[in-house]
Amino acid sequence: MTRYDVVVVGGGHNGLVCAAYLAKAGRSVLVLERRHVLGGAAVSEELYPGFTFSVASYVVSLFRPHIIRELDLARHGYHVIPMDCAFQPLHDGPGLARWTDYERTRREIAYFSRHDAEVYPEFSRVMTRMGQLAKVAIDHPPPVLGSLHPRDLRTMLRLRRAFRNLDPELQHLAVRLFTMSAADFLDLWFESPVLKGPLSASGIIGTFKGVRTPGTAYVLLHHYMGEIDGAFRSWGLSRGGTGSVSAACANAARAFGAEIRLSSPVAQVLLRNGRATGVVLDNGDEVEAKLVVSNLDPSSTLFGLVGKKHLPAATIKALSRYKYHGSSGKVNLALDSVPEFACRPGAGDHLRGDIAIAPDVGYLEQAYDEAKYGAFSRRPFINAVIPSLTDPSVAPPGKHVLSCFVQYAPYHLSEGAWEEQRDAFGDAVVDTLSEYAPGLREKILFRQVLTPWDLEQQFGLTEGNIFHGELSLEQLFFQRPTADLAHYRTPIRNLWLCGSGTHPGGGIMGASGELAAKAVLRSRHA
Amino acid sequence: MKAYDAIVIGAGLNGLTAAALLARAGWRILVIEQHNEVGGLAGPGILHDHGSLCTKLLAGLRLQDHGLELTRTAAPLHAATGAGERVTLSAEAPAGGLSPDDAEGYRQYRAVCSRTVPLFRKLLLRPVPQRKADFLMLLPCWRSAAARELLHLAPLSAKDFLDQFFVHDALKAALAVPSLQAMYGGPFAPFGALAILMHEAMRGQHVVGGLPALAGVLHEAAASHGVKTRTSTQAEEILVSKAGQACGVRLATGETIATRMVAAACSPKEVFGSLLRFGAQRHMFAWRTRHLRGRGTTAHMVLDAAAPALLPCTRIAPGLEALERSFDRLKRGELPDTFALEIAAGRKAAQLSVLAHCVPYRPKGGWTDAARSELTGRVMEQLLPHLPSTAQVSQLRTPADLENEYRIPGGHCYHLEQAPDQLLVRPVPNFASPVAGLFFCGSGAHPSGSVTCAPGALAARAMAAYQKPLGRLFRNNRHI
């Protein structure tokens, strides 16, 4: 039986990036994926003949450019097409479309508020400047709080330098940004509720928080950190669906010599004398390895694959308090023809970007208020894309794919079970969309509804949290997922974490995988 | 020559503190107050919890000589846990009347509180760290285990925080009350834990005779150092010279008084909203301050009723989820059905003073007589099991009334919400404003509201330090 240097449990994009880095450094690596496809939440599947869906995650922006370079992912098939527009249909008026072209955006916003149109470019400039600060944080491992190790001091100095590079007024704003609510933060700038709706919505994606909940403002920065082909761009669509991103990572890993096995669910991490020495598969096969790196979320890894009886009490206590609170669902539709929005008819360019149902801050807050007691929002926030308009390869000619990300759908329902409410939830989404796009229902050829419960079943995401744990301040940076697990290590020797539950957190970034691999390579045992 | 070294606007506890400390150092001070008595919010028996006075900062005033008396320990707090049932929570003694689980939870809760007290005191009872040296001085305390614990706990919501310790819902709700008072958010909102811990950190000895007594003592101490006070006098404008220096105050009567400096103990929102005229405010700063948040959600009531069992202080709250639902309604401008209530002795015998949290600043349709009696009716309903049936509301102050009466735009108890972005990184850094010679010394300044007198004391120090480089040497600066 071969003994690998490293076994990576889980073939999500972070696991694959991690495997690629480790293989590149000359380690023998085996990736074990539970499902028959790679990619985890970044996956493309043909759910209906001829239609390829980005089943879970659907847009790409934060993937770290240096990873693309270092792993040569472009050669392995990584290709992201930037989106030019963010469209917000409304019941009356022409709706609001924001374009990459500032002049065009200015005219659109001026329809609702002249003042907002004036300050919008300044707002974007300020956010982009502050985004650079956040980039420094996500591109490096978090410092150990209070440590005097040169590496940690360097990290602190780097952060300090980035902070000092902002002018004093922005420093002040940056500090406040981290604890403000998205709505309060936008109130500093804008007056039009129509503009604040979709802008604030980007602060709540994937979290179980409302736009007025403190701590949502900094998530807005995620929309100003995006880079595609080295240029600032917010979001883009991966050609062939987000699964292509994972496929590119997998190809890179294989090219460096890593081995990948599908349909190989891991049941347990093998322990000897409190150290990880390999894994056992569901079918009983054992694989031995010097190190085990887990792409699963921290609870699935430590409570599931290791077991509480092998863990120190402090770890159990801290990790039991780690919040998942999945709050998002997904509705994937195959359509007979392009959906048309009443406020802006036709299949124009405004449909090629992301389409948000977030008419104003009050609507979003109402959706949250309904959900926080354990029922899905009757009129939810929806973020939709029609990738087939930009990437015809994902649907037959003339037909389209509509991918809807939906909030809020709380994992814990106060009444009933998700299996019974799945269809009602799907209906609420289609009904909401139909209010803006009449005739949508008649165009639907196929519908897939994923509730948080389904996300847990299908992708192994605990409580259906799309980011492997809530992105709230006490669970980020040097505390992600908890203070003692924050550096990719676990209390079990030779067992490491590389999923989105580690710094810098969720989203298709590859950063957790990369930073974990680098931490592993720095350690004595690698 | 100017008649005064500084004019203090507002004779609340903080204004009086700053005035007394500066006068003691030899400054010629005038305090102006719109009401006909001093004390501000601490005057007419609105306030309940008067155990957070920072005696250390006031040591120089020798308040004992002017008649200040403090109890040895903090007064215990009661929490209603059901119709007629109460538990006693006190910092020193083990809690009475709790189930074993909750008693153990309370012990752990107190342990967390006492571990974080020194940190809060370090951060709050000195100016906001701004210079390198300040940060270096704080370094050792941030390397401590308590700091790590605080960093983890502070962002939690009141619910997540209290769920770690307690089982009984009404008990949790009672302990969550400080977060409802300090912030604009229900018990599910993040940073509730910060407000609770901060509140617990500042609690201590009580003032005998209540806060009006404290205001009287401060006033007397100030007068003994030569402070002049003009009551029933309202400031209308802070005058700023062409060079951008605060140089005087214009009163509502039209009279102007020249001064070298101005210390505003009133709400910063009032200063930026009406006392400073447009043009005196620089662009970026005006932008920062226009959006100071102070959305009040607390109303005050006086009840004609005797209920010794509820004294010295009882909190009645329906449970965390119910409170969150009340907050949802408030957000939408509706009047909730249930509130978080705090009950204490009123100013006269056979009177109770009641604070109701989760009250909208202004309900849809405004505070009409109908809306007011709706509010008192619902509060009475909630109080019914705890009160004699003859009880009656004799006075009601809604947040909008507090706004008018005390000139606190938004009507927030602490002048500004204690949101984390308005605490250490406050929009008004420390006490100085960009208008030279204009300082903040009220609850809107660091370390923010409640009856610590710390904003006043710290602001007095900052003002003295500001004067020094100008070459004016004050006799007793070091005592401030």
Ligand SMILES: Cc1cc2nc3c(=O)[nH]c(=O)nc-3n(C[C@H](O)[C@H](O)[C@H](O)COP(=O)(O)OP(=O)(O)OC[C@H]3O[C@@H](n4cnc5c(N)ncnc54)[C@H](O)[C@@H]3O)c2cc1C
């Ligand atoms: C509905 C949805 C929409 C999203 N939208 C976006 C978006 O638009 N943009 C964006 O940037 N991010 C989005 N995200 C978030 C992003 O997709 C995730 O944060 C990211 O893909 C997580 O990657 P990962 O590699 O850390 O973990 P995962 O992708 O969760 O990978 C974990 C892998 O481990 C496998 N596994 C689980 N258990 C076992 C086992 N016992 N043995 C072996 N293998 C196992 C799983 O099958 C999976 O492949 C979305 C997520 C969801 C769910």
Ligand SMILES: Cc1cc2nc3c(=O)[nH]c(=O)nc-3n(C[C@H](O)[C@H](O)[C@H](O)COP(=O)(O)OP(=O)(O)OC[C@H]3O[C@@H](n4cnc5c(N)ncnc54)[C@H](O)[C@@H]3O)c2cc1C
């Ligand atoms: C309903 C309520 C309950 C509270 N409960 C508690 C409690 O239980 N425990 C606790 O610790 N804290 C409590 N607080 C908070 C506490 O009252 C304040 O933080 C503190 O008393 C404020 O003192 P201050 O001196 O900063 O301001 P204030 O007391 O507000 O003093 C400001 C003074 O300035 C005057 N003024 C304003 N504008 C002008 C002008 N233009 N010209 C002249 N005068 C002016 C006002 O009349 C007022 O007297 C409560 C507050 C409220 C509203």
